[in-house]
Amino acid sequence: xxxPKGFMTTPRQEWxxxxxxxxxxxxxxxxxxxxxxxxxSKQADRCMDCGxxxxxxxxxxxxxxxxxxDLVARKDWRAASDRLHATNNFPEFTGRLCPAxxxxxCVLAINQPAVTIKNVECAIxxxxxxxxxxxxxxxxxxxxxxxxxxxxxxxxxxxxxxxxRAGHTVAVYEKDDRIGxxxxxGIPSFKMERRHLERRLGQMRAEGTRFRTxxxxxxxVDAAELRTRFDAVVLATGATAWRELPVPGRExxxxxxxxxxxxxxxxVGEGDxxxxxxxxxxxxxxxxGGGDTGADCLGTAVREGAASVTQLDIYAxxxxxRDEYAEPWPTYPKIYRLSPAHEEAGELRTxxxxxxxxxxxxxxxxxxxxxxxxxxxxxxxxxxxxxxQPVPGTEQxxxxxxxxxxxxxxxxxxxxxxxxxxxxxxxxxxxxxxDIGFATNVPGVFAAGDAARGQSLIVWAIAEGxxxxxxxxxxxxxxxxxPTPISPGxxxxxx
Numbered sequence: 001x002x003x004p005k006g007f008m009t010t011p012r013q014e015w016x017x018x019x020x021x022x023x024x025x026x027x028x029x030x031x032x033x034x035x036x037x038x039x040x041s042k043q044a045d046r047c048m049d050c051g052x053x054x055x056x057x058x059x060x061x062x063x064x065x066x067x068x069x070d071l072v073a074r075k076d077w078r079a080a081s082d083r084l085h086a087t088n089n090f091p092e093f094t095g096r097l098c099p100a101x102x103x104x105x106c107v108l109a110i111n112q113p114a115v116t117i118k119n120v121e122c123a124i125x126x127x128x129x130x131x132x133x134x135x136x137x138x139x140x141x142x143x144x145x146x147x148x149x150x151x152x153x154x155x156x157x158x159x160x161x162x163x164x165r166a167g168h169t170v171a172v173y174e175k176d177d178r179i180g181x182x183x184x185x186g187i188p189s190f191k192m193e194r195r196h197l198e199r200r201l202g203q204m205r206a207e208g209t210r211f212r213t214x215x216x217x218x219x220x221v222d223a224a225e226l227r228t229r230f231d232a233v234v235l236a237t238g239a240t241a242w243r244e245l246p247v248p249g250r251e252x253x254x255x256x257x258x259x260x261x262x263x264x265x266x267x268v269g270e271g272d273x274x275x276x277x278x279x280x281x282x283x284x285x286x287x288x289g290g291g292d293t294g295a296d297c298l299g300t301a302v303r304e305g306a307a308s309v310t311q312l313d314i315y316a317x318x319x320x321x322r323d324e325y326a327e328p329w330p331t332y333p334k335i336y337r338l339s340p341a342h343e344e345a346g347e348l349r350t351x352x353x354x355x356x357x358x359x360x361x362x363x364x365x366x367x368x369x370x371x372x373x374x375x376x377x378x379x380x381x382x383x384x385x386x387x388x389q390p391v392p393g394t395e396q397x398x399x400x401x402x403x404x405x406x407x408x409x410x411x412x413x414x415x416x417x418x419x420x421x422x423x424x425x426x427x428x429x430x431x432x433x434x435d436i437g438f439a440t441n442v443p444g445v446f447a448a449g450d451a452a453r454g455q456s457l458i459v460w461a462i463a464e465g466x467x468x469x470x471x472x473x474x475x476x477x478x479x480x481x482x483p484t485p486i487s488p489g490x491x492x493x494x495x
Contacts, residue, residue: 002073006045012113012282015122017340020347024302027189027269029096030340043116044072050107054330055117058105058493060463060486061087061094065102065117072120081128084121085149087485089158089462090200092129093183095122096192098459099292101492105330129199130297132286136206139167145476148173148230150217150418153181154458155449156236158465159472162235162482164209164474171230173210175216175416178270181238185263188296190303190340194269227422232444232472235424235432236465239450241414243407245288249368254376258293258406265300280306284399286379287311288365289406292339297404298358299341302350309358310351310398312381314388317361333495343380368403377401412451429454434488438471446472452488460486 003009016032017023023030049067055065064083071080096120099269106114128134146170149160152174169218178184180197205211217223227233227333242257244250256278264276280301287294287301290313301309315334322333338346338357345351345358366380383394411430412419419426425441427433431454432447434440440447448468463485470482 002070003045006073007048007108007112007115010042010046012046012116013043015039016062016121017343020344023190023340024344024348027303029193030190036119036123037127040116040120041073041075044069044120046108046115047073048108052107054105054107055102055115058330059102060460060490060492061466062485063087063102064123068124069115069117069120072124075129077124077131078133080124081131081133081227085128085134086123087160087483088121088468090154091121092125092196092200093154093192094459094462095119095125095299096196097183097187099332101332101459104332105493107330110329116395127317134203136203137165138207139156139165141167142169143167143477145170145231146171146229147232147234147472147476148226149234149236150223151181151238151449151451152179152211153183153235153236153238153449154461155468156181156234157200157240158462159234159236159448159469160209160465161204161207161465162469163472163491164204164207166432166469166480166482168231168473168476170209171212173212173215173217173221173226175214175219177214179211179213185266186259186293186296188262188266188300189269190299191296216416217293218418218421220431223418223421224423227442227445230444231476232446234468235337235412235418235440235447235470236449236468237412237418237451239409239411239431239455240413241410241430242405243410245405247365247367249370249376252368252370252376253374254370254401255368255403255405258287258289258297258404260335262293262296262406265304270271276304278402280304280309280402283402285309285402285404286398286400287404287406289313289360289408290315290359291406291408294404294406295339295341297406298345299339301404302341302344302348306350306402308350308352308399309345310400311345311359311361312363312365314364314384315359315361316386317359327495330495332387364388366390368400369397375401376403379403409450409455411454436487436489437474438468438488439475444475446475460492 016035068080068083080370100118103114149172285301285306318336327333342357351358379400383391432452438446450462467484470484473480
């Protein structure tokens with residue numbers, strides 16, 4: 001490590017966010033442009049070179065974190081980029097979108113604020129693009145084998161890039177009109193601007209990966225017929241079957257799934273629409289669900305000019321610090337976190353009846369009520385105990401003329417016919433069953449990402465994409481030099 005005492009002399013300092021009043025008036029990333037580079041070398045110096053880096057174990061990609069921390073501290077950006085890209089195809093994505101389980105596993109985090117690993121990663125990735133350290137890497141020769149990758153989220157793109165670089169001819173099929181999956185139409189641009197995605201897609205095209213947009217496998221092309229045209233198929237369709245909220249009044253107009261709402265606002269940013277047909281402007285918005293998707297809806301509704309925005313979370317408000325008995329280091333703890341969207345909603349007081357950050361914790365929806373025209377106008381909720389059972393006498397009604405359901409996903413979409421056309425076996429969770437080598441019950445068909453693992457983090461999605469690429473390469477050629485960072489059975493560190 002460059003400074004053996006860095007972790008004792010340098011306090012943690014994170015990438016500064018733009019003022020709330022400024023950033024809610026646009027859709028640019030929330031961080032101050034250029035504010036990361038001046039602080040990041042000192043922050044990387046806080047890495048202890050601890051000997052047993054648990055950050056490795058906490059990261060499914062096995063990122064070489066102490067190594068590139070040391071290189072950043074020494075300002076060797078090219079070598080840092082090489083170390084980072086050795087394990088991660090898309091560090092500019094994870095540096096912005098991953099919740100950083102690596103930081104929870106940082107040894108320094110036992111009794112001090114962790115190293116800002118996520119910020120260091122983002123700085124390396126951005127500097128690498130600026131300095132030209134990440135040119136296209138087309139294969140020296142082609143294998144003559146062809147692979148279809150269905151789905152262009154982080155799993156599909158990682159698998160496609162790895163297989164292309166191994167010499168196979170890869171075509172990525174995407175049901176939407178643009179490549180990127182949820183990174184394109186699910187993630188708001190204030191979390192990650194689309195230029196980062198476009199830049200990486202340009203690299204992949206230069207390497208030889210082919211993209212087929214507006215092609216829903218199962219609808220526009222028969223999945224079984226597609227299998228006969230390729231030597232192998234990778235299913236990376238994601239878990240897009242959203243969960244429902246079966247309570248009285250669900251049939252009322254004005255109640256939408258989050259993944260109907262967010263893509264439309266993102267299409268405004270793409271220039272497809274002048275105004276979203278589901279805009280929150282002037283409406284009293286209630287978001288049911290306390291996860292990242294709910295926070296994305298919150299930040300989007302604030303920028304669209306909602307009259308009020310409230311987010312309901314069925315879980316009790318977490319403590320500010322880790323519970324060392326229930327969730328000991330180095331597991332990823334459930335603690336109170338203030339996302340940029342919650343910071344914005346709290347400062348702007350978008351939900352006066354809620355907590356300071358627009359969230360109502362330990363809250364469950366009882367029913368919706370509407371007007372004579374059949375449009376939702378109010379939501380009745382109740383406080384719940386630690387077993388998520390209603391607490392009598394705690395019912396309250398809040399105004400709601402727009403409700404967004406952000407309750408997560410249960411597995412791959414079954415309506416497109418892909419599962420039936422291929423004859424795939426599903427497991428008890430409703431996700432695609434696979435063996436230890438990512439292979440499904442159909443010869444030559446492999447499954448990875450949320451479609452098989454279940455809803456997870458972007459860092460796990462990329463790890464799955466890299467691992468399934470190695471499995472496919474081995475199936476096609478008999479052996480593989482591609483890395484396999486995880487197996488299908490691997491799980492995050494938990495108690």
